[in-house]
Amino acid sequence: MIRHTLTTTTSDPPRPPPSIIALIESAKALTDLTSICRASPHLSGLIFAAEDFALDLSITRTPSLLEFLFARSAIVTAARAHDLPNVIDLVCTHYKGDAGLATLAEECAGGKALGFNGKQVIHPSQVETVQNVYGPGKEEVEWAVRVCMGDEKADKAGKGAWTMDGKMIDAPVSGKARAVVKKAEQAGWNVAALREQWKGQEPE
Numbered sequence: 001m002i003r004h005t006l007t008t009t010t011s012d013p014p015r016p017p018p019s020i021i022a023l024i025e026s027a028k029a030l031t032d033l034t035s036i037c038r039a040s041p042h043l044s045g046l047i048f049a050a051e052d053f054a055l056d057l058s059i060t061r062t063p064s065l066l067e068f069l070f071a072r073s074a075i076v077t078a079a080r081a082h083d084l085p086n087v088i089d090l091v092c093t094h095y096k097g098d099a100g101l102a103t104l105a106e107e108c109a110g111g112k113a114l115g116f117n118g119k120q121v122i123h124p125s126q127v128e129t130v131q132n133v134y135g136p137g138k139e140e141v142e143w144a145v146r147v148c149m150g151d152e153k154a155d156k157a158g159k160g161a162w163t164m165d166g167k168m169i170d171a172p173v174s175g176k177a178r179a180v181v182k183k184a185e186q187a188g189w190n191v192a193a194l195r196e197q198w199k200g201q202e203p204e
Contacts, residue, residue, distance in 0.1 A: 018042045021086060024075050025049035026056040033074060037082035045086025046079050047120065048072055051093075063103075065090075065110065076115035089116040095123040108133035136184045144180035145194040146201045147173065154203035162203035169203070 020043045022036050023029075029036065030053075037043065050061065050068055059067050068090065079087040089111035094100035104126055108119055112134055119130045136144070147164060151174040154162040161170040185191050 019044045021045045021047055021088070023047045023049045023052075024071070025052035027053075030071055030074060033078035034082075037078050037084060043084060045084050045088060046075050047088040048075050048090050050090035061093075065107070072111070072114055072116070080115065086118060087116050088118045088120055089114075091120040091122055092126065093122070095126050101125070101129055104129050105133060135187050136180050136189070140180055141184045141189055141191075142194060142198070144177040144184070145191065146198050147177035148181055149195060149198050149201040150203045151177070153201075157203070159203060164201075164204060 020040055022039075022043060022045075024033070024036070024046055033046075037046075048068070048071065053068070053071060054061050061067065065072075072089065076087050078084075089107070092100075092104040092107045094103040108130055111119055116134075118134055121127055121130055147169055150162065150164055151169065154169075161168055163169065181191055
């Protein structure tokens, strides 16, 4: 019998737990999303592998990506339902020249609108565009800070819903604003300065 003994010393730094991201690349995977999302406590997200998915279903990828709409929506919905923080959209196969970057930006905007919070890249030239689109922009961050500032005052006044710029702000909207602010902080935005700038924001 061979006995293996694992020893550690107090000087060994603790190892972080593994982080797993599952590729969704077939019809079977799509129909088993619930089981996949529950498969491991170390699962941190889902990735849509569109090219493999297209091969499995014998479908042709088009510029509109409409043939993937059901799958993409299902993947985002499953990730959100199981509190997975990462949901990564399909690869953009165009990467050369201005036309390729324009296609990439369009795909990123579409993916973000569907609820994805990241995109796979196949070339270093794609990284900046993906970060710019998926990262919070100036207008979005300012809107989120204004909502948070107004919502804090509305909450103190006992208001469940209020108005900003003629639009209703309720719990789901303020929740989205807080998520944007959190993402902005992670991206390096000076949120404290923006809070100071908009400290006079009042709920209408």
